[in-house]
C-alpha cells in the first residue's frame with residue numbers, strides 16, 4: 001500500500017473507532033446519570049479508556065459493543081465483590097474469571113475444564129475469543145495449581161476495591 005493511502009486508511013479506521021466510542025459513551029451517560037464519565041486516549045497503544053467516577057478504568061477496544069462495555073461497567077461499579085452466575089453451569093460463586101473480550105463470567109470449575117480441554121488455550125464459550133499457548137502435561141498441571149491461587153487473589157482484590 002502506498003504510504004499516503006495507508007495514512008488515510010488509518011485515519012478512517014480511527015474515526016470509526018472514535019465514533020463507536022462516542023456512541024457507547026453517550027448511551028451510558030444517558031442511562032447512568034449518577035456516574036461521571038471521562039474519555040482518555042492512550043496514543044501509545046491507540047486505545048480509548050473510559051474513566052468512571054475518576055477511579056475505574058474501562059478500556060474500549062475498536063470492536064467492543066455497547067453490551068460488552070455495559071457489562072464491564074456494571075461489574076466494576078456495582079457488584080465487584082458479589083457472587084456471579086457462571087455462564088456455562090449457572091453456579092453462583094465468587095471464584096470466577098471474566099473473558100477479556102466479552103466479559104462473560106466463567107466459574108473456576110468451568111474455566112479449568114476449558115483450560116484442560118484446550119491444553120492451556122482459553123476459548124470463550126460465548127464470543128469464541130482465544131488466548132494462551134499450548135502446554136505439555138507437566139506445564140498444564142503446574143498452570144492449574146497457579147489458577148487456584150489466582151481465583152483467590154482476584155476474589156480478595158475485588159473485596160478490597
Ligand SMILES: [Zn+2]
Nearest residue numbers: 086089107110
Ligand atoms: Zn461454571
Ligand SMILES: [Zn+2]
Nearest residue numbers: 099102124127
Ligand atoms: Zn468472550
